[in-house]
Amino acid sequence: MAATVHDPVEADDDVLHHSATGLSNEKIAMWAFLASDCLLFGALISTYILYRGRSVVGPYPHGVYDIPYTSVSSFVLLMSSLTMVLALSAIQRNDQRRLRIWLLTTALLGTVFIGGQVYEFTSFVRMGLKIHTNLFGSSFFVLTGFHGTHVFIGVLMLMSLFSLSLKGKLPQEKAQTVELVGLYWHFVDVIWILIFTLVYLIPS
Amino acid sequence: MTDTATSHEVEPHTHDERAHPSDAQYVAVALVLGAITAVEVGVYYITAIPKHLLTTMLIVMSAVKFSAVVLWFMHLRFDSRLFRRLFVTGLVLAFAVFLIFLSSLHFYSPSRH
Amino acid sequence: MTEPIAYGQTPPLTARRSLLRRPTSTAGLWGWITTVDHKRIGIMYGVSAFVFFLLGGIEALLLRLQLGGPNQHVLSASAYNQVFTMHGTTMIFLVIMPMAAAFANYLVPIMIGARDVAFPRLNAFGFWTFLAGGLFMYSSFLLGGAPNGGWFGYVPQTLKAYSPGHNIDFWVFGLQILGIASLTGAINLIVTIINMRAPGMSFMRMPIFVWMSLVAQFLLLFALPVITVALFLLMFDRQFGGHFFDAQAGADPLLWQHLFWIFGHPEVYILILPAMGIVSEVLPVYARKPLFGYAVKVFSGIAIGFMGWGVWAHHMFATGLGPVAISAFGLSTMFIAVPTGVKIFNWLGTLWGGKLRITTPFLFAVGFVAMFTIGGLSGVTHAVVPADTQQTDTYYIVAHFHYVMFGGSIFGLFAGVYYWAPKVTGKMLSDFLGKIHFWLMLVGFNLTFGPMHILGLQGQPRRIYTYPAGRGWEFWNLVSTIGAFTIAASIVVFIVNVIRTKISDQPNVGADPWDARTLEWTIPSPPPEYNFAEEPLVTARDELWHRKYDEDGDGRAIRRELDYPVVMDEVPDEVHVHMPSPSYWPLVASFTLPAVAYGMIYRAWPVAIAAGVVEITALYSWALEPSTAPPDPDEGTEDHGPELDSGEPAAAELETADAD
Numbered sequence: 001m002a003a004t005v006h007d008p009v010e011a012d013d014d015v016l017h018h019s020a021t022g023l024s025n026e027k028i029a030m031w032a033f034l035a036s037d038c039l040l041f042g043a044l045i046s047t048y049i050l051y052r053g054r055s056v057v058g059p060y061p062h063g064v065y066d067i068p069y070t071s072v073s074s075f076v077l078l079m080s081s082l083t084m085v086l087a088l089s090a091i092q093r094n095d096q097r098r099l100r101i102w103l104l105t106t107a108l109l110g111t112v113f114i115g116g117q118v119y120e121f122t123s124f125v126r127m128g129l130k131i132h133t134n135l136f137g138s139s140f141f142v143l144t145g146f147h148g149t150h151v152f153i154g155v156l157m158l159m160s161l162f163s164l165s166l167k168g169k170l171p172q173e174k175a176q177t178v179e180l181v182g183l184y185w186h187f188v189d190v191i192w193i194l195i196f197t198l199v200y201l202i203p204s
Numbered sequence: 205m206t207d208t209a210t211s212h213e214v215e216p217h218t219h220d221e222r223a224h225p226s227d228a229q230y231v232a233v234a235l236v237l238g239a240i241t242a243v244e245v246g247v248y249y250i251t252a253i254p255k256h257l258l259t260t261m262l263i264v265m266s267a268v269k270f271s272a273v274v275l276w277f278m279h280l281r282f283d284s285r286l287f288r289r290l291f292v293t294g295l296v297l298a299f300a301v302f303l304i305f306l307s308s309l310h311f312y313s314p315s316r317h
Numbered sequence: 318m319t320e321p322i323a324y325g326q327t328p329p330l331t332a333r334r335s336l337l338r339r340p341t342s343t344a345g346l347w348g349w350i351t352t353v354d355h356k357r358i359g360i361m362y363g364v365s366a367f368v369f370f371l372l373g374g375i376e377a378l379l380l381r382l383q384l385g386g387p388n389q390h391v392l393s394a395s396a397y398n399q400v401f402t403m404h405g406t407t408m409i410f411l412v413i414m415p416m417a418a419a420f421a422n423y424l425v426p427i428m429i430g431a432r433d434v435a436f437p438r439l440n441a442f443g444f445w446t447f448l449a450g451g452l453f454m455y456s457s458f459l460l461g462g463a464p465n466g467g468w469f470g471y472v473p474q475t476l477k478a479y480s481p482g483h484n485i486d487f488w489v490f491g492l493q494i495l496g497i498a499s500l501t502g503a504i505n506l507i508v509t510i511i512n513m514r515a516p517g518m519s520f521m522r523m524p525i526f527v528w529m530s531l532v533a534q535f536l537l538l539f540a541l542p543v544i545t546v547a548l549f550l551l552m553f554d555r556q557f558g559g560h561f562f563d564a565q566a567g568a569d570p571l572l573w574q575h576l577f578w579i580f581g582h583p584e585v586y587i588l589i590l591p592a593m594g595i596v597s598e599v600l601p602v603y604a605r606k607p608l609f610g611y612a613v614k615v616f617s618g619i620a621i622g623f624m625g626w627g628v629w630a631h632h633m634f635a636t637g638l639g640p641v642a643i644s645a646f647g648l649s650t651m652f653i654a655v656p657t658g659v660k661i662f663n664w665l666g667t668l669w670g671g672k673l674r675i676t677t678p679f680l681f682a683v684g685f686v687a688m689f690t691i692g693g694l695s696g697v698t699h700a701v702v703p704a705d706t707q708q709t710d711t712y713y714i715v716a717h718f719h720y721v722m723f724g725g726s727i728f729g730l731f732a733g734v735y736y737w738a739p740k741v742t743g744k745m746l747s748d749f750l751g752k753i754h755f756w757l758m759l760v761g762f763n764l765t766f767g768p769m770h771i772l773g774l775q776g777q778p779r780r781i782y783t784y785p786a787g788r789g790w791e792f793w794n795l796v797s798t799i800g801a802f803t804i805a806a807s808i809v810v811f812i813v814n815v816i817r818t819k820i821s822d823q824p825n826v827g828a829d830p831w832d833a834r835t836l837e838w839t840i841p842s843p844p845p846e847y848n849f850a851e852e853p854l855v856t857a858r859d860e861l862w863h864r865k866y867d868e869d870g871d872g873r874a875i876r877r878e879l880d881y882p883v884v885m886d887e888v889p890d891e892v893h894v895h896m897p898s899p900s901y902w903p904l905v906a907s908f909t910l911p912a913v914a915y916g917m918i919y920r921a922w923p924v925a926i927a928a929g930v931v932e933i934t935a936l937y938s939w940a941l942e943p944s945t946a947p948p949d950p951d952e953g954t955e956d957h958g959p960e961l962d963s964g965e966p967a968a969a970e971l972e973t974a975d976a977d
Contacts, residue, residue: 035294042298132558
């Protein structure tokens with residue numbers, strides 16, 4: 001939404017909003033951060049792939065994974081991307097009511113996903129898989145936990161946006177803030193798309 | 205993709221935003237995503253598919269889902285090409301570097317070493 | 318082209334109470350602590366990095382004392398491990414990187430005609446986080462021992478079983494904190510360079526230092542996440558019983574080395590590219606010629622940036638990677654010498670036929686070219702795998718990377734210090750003392766590291782804390798130790814030079830003492846807070862030069878006869894530019910990070926959690942605080958010292974939740 005950023009109303013820090021490309025600083029920064037995060041998750045996912053099938057003691061992935069369960073929670077996260085983009089679309093139309101509905105729905109779906117992950121982790125632990133059990137435990141918990149932390153931060157940001165909107169502090173000119181949080185949120189979602197395939201579905 | 209979208213692309217300025225999709229289009233993309241997910245889980249349970257084929261199918265499907273979210277929901281199709289270049293650089297770099305890294309450790313054969 | 322000087326303010330929507338009253342004053346110590354001015358932050362980066370340079374130098378002297386003769390007892394084996402680890406870690410992460418950050422922070426915005434960086438508070442956060450991380454790591458000396466696993470921290474040596482103390486934990490957490498600092502800095506500078514360029518400042522008109530900084534920041538952006546993951550995995554192994562590096566559990570012993578060097582080799586270019594940029598700024602000024610082959614220089618820099626990602630395994634030739642990997646990485650390593658060699662010819666071409674002015678910055682820049690060439694050539698010998706197998710873990714390697722990092726980066730950075738000191742302070746450093754500094758350092762440097770080539774080929778291994786007599790190593794080790802103290806003497810000369818200049822009453826040097834070429838020399842020395850009273854309009858590469866000089870038919874420069882001043886020697890009165898306001902939150906957010914780390918190292922979970930809560934509070938307060946506070950109604954009449962009492966009604970603010 002570079003077009004709205006340079007609206008005079010947004011000129012609260014004009015000194016810094018000189019723009020050589022016509023794009024907003026914050027959005028370039030967010031994309032740079034996400035590009036950087038590709039390498040972060042690349043390293044974590046590679047570590048998991050490297051250690052597939054190399055644990056010397058159980059439990060092994062096929063013994064603990066519950067594919068139908070994880071499919072549902074993956075679907076939940078996937079749909080939260082839809083509600084996120086609908087929230088952005090709402091604020092761009094200055095539809096505050098729908099903005100709030102979709103922000104809250106997105107945060108809720110994110111929370112459901114995290115809740116599902118917490119349940120999954122506890123059931124794995126009950127089956128005897130802990131971080132220090134074997135290579136599978138270490139690489140699985142660190143990768144998915146790292147991703148879950150990203151989701152959690154996303155939920156915090158969504159709830160902050162929701163409360164700003166309730167206080168009337170998220171006018172249409174601030175649509176970019178929603179867009180930035182949205183970019184982060186979608187990125188977390190696409191990482192899960194990869195994790196779901198590479199970690200859960202691909203046979204070892 | 206509409207015709208107006210392509211005409212925008214030839215603009216020399218980097219500020220080449222195309223019109224964002226409508227809510228209905230977002231819902232359509234989400235339906236496709238959901239359908240692909242259903243297929244993913246479905247093929248996982250078809251034991252008749254050979255392992256290598258299954259792996260390939262799953263990777264292709266997740267790549268399609270990945271691209272759909274990035275291109276539509278993150279507006280990369282419609283936004284400035286600067287963002288596209290930034291993100292694609294990170295993505296391609298990550299893919300290339302870690303593929304070389306994993307290949308040098310023969311990740312594809314679990315019975316190595 | 319020119320913009321109005323005063324900037325309008327948005328009427329506030331709602332009033333909000335803030336936890337801490339927004340600092341208003343830029344004067345005094347608090348002014349420095351809460352500053353968001355890129356120039357002040359640059360100076361603080363430089364001064365802190367120099368203090369760490371002295372610490373790292375003292376560590377080097379201890380190492381050389383220990384190795385000056387056989388069977389010395391200056392350091393115990395355990396102390397030696399700590400000192401060489403901290404020497405490497407300090408010089409890389411706490412000296413060269415922040416020194417480059419100092420130059421980039423101070424110069425990049427001015428060189429591209431901007432008033433500040435894109436995210437001033439994020440900039441302050443980057444600096445304070447670097448300082449917090451450095452102090453955190455050094456606090457380990459007082460808390461039972463410094464990191465002792467080498468700057469590369471190879472596993473399994475660094476696992477809990479073999480390094481049970483907290484030494485390595487300080488290294489792991491310290492580097493994570495420094496990584497956060499560098500990542501925020503990288504994003505900030507990338508956005509600044511892409512988006513804050515003045516009108517007319519196209520990419521191919523940017524000073525070469527800006528280009529090289531941009532490439533280095535992109536390398537940081539993509540390399541830091543990899544070391545972050547490596548450190549994260551090591552942290553899990555050490556703190557929570559993970560098995561990532563536990564070969565008994567089936568782990569791959571090379572995982573750490575791969576991740577470390579995927580980061581580590583781009584890191585080498587992160588360290589050298591800014592120095593290359595500085596040298597490329599300095600040489601044209603004193604040769605009075607434009608940089609030879611600007612476009613080639615830019616593209617070779619970008620090529621180095623890309624190719625730097627495909628050579629990491631040459632650090633691992635001795636580990637048994639297999640013939641395919643070794644051949645591929647050997648070849649790619651030879652190829653990367655090509656763009657590097659191109660750069661050397663660019664510098665020679667710049668000097669060729671120039672009217673050379675032999676000043677201190679010029680000497681350091683030429684010293685850089687010469688010493689870096691030696692280091693580059695010995696580097697190519699590592700690409701030859703059979704030779705590398707012999708050289709691995711000997712002093713030959715130590716000689717090589719010191720020629721690149723000291724003969725290269727440090728000489729380049731000193732060229733920058735002497736070149737830009739008059740811009741930063743308004744006073745010229747003594748050229749006489751500067752030349753003594755240069756010659757002492759050049760001789761000392763070659764005495765120290767030249768003999769290490771020989772020692773390495775004679776088989777002296779790295780990281781041994783002592784050696785027996787009779788191996789033929791005594792003489793060159795002694796020479797090397799004498800050389801190290803010669804370098805130390807040269808640094809003393811530098812410090813004397815700085816102090817003498819500081820207390821001298823020399824008149825202000827004006828805007829353009831070197832008859833230079835780029836935008837930073839058009840504004841007063843030192844520059845005012847807002848840099849440019851009027852936003853510059855750029856019409857050429859080497860903008861200032863073209864404002865001053867025309868070319869005659871033979872391509873010779875002739876000074877333009879102008880009836881208006883080209884540069885602004887004094888700060889004009891009556892300029893009101895509303896600059897970003899100071900803030901406490903970056904500082905709070907930074908210094909909370911070591912608290913989290915202490916909590917985790919000593920398993921004091923309440924401390925870690927409390928610090929985490931403070932961190933989140935600080936980040937929230939930061940996000941909700943606009944980057945520019947609304948103007949004070951009685952602005953400029955009084956300087957209220959900032960007060961720390963909470964609950965003060967903050968000035969009415971417009972809520973922003975910006976990305977930084």
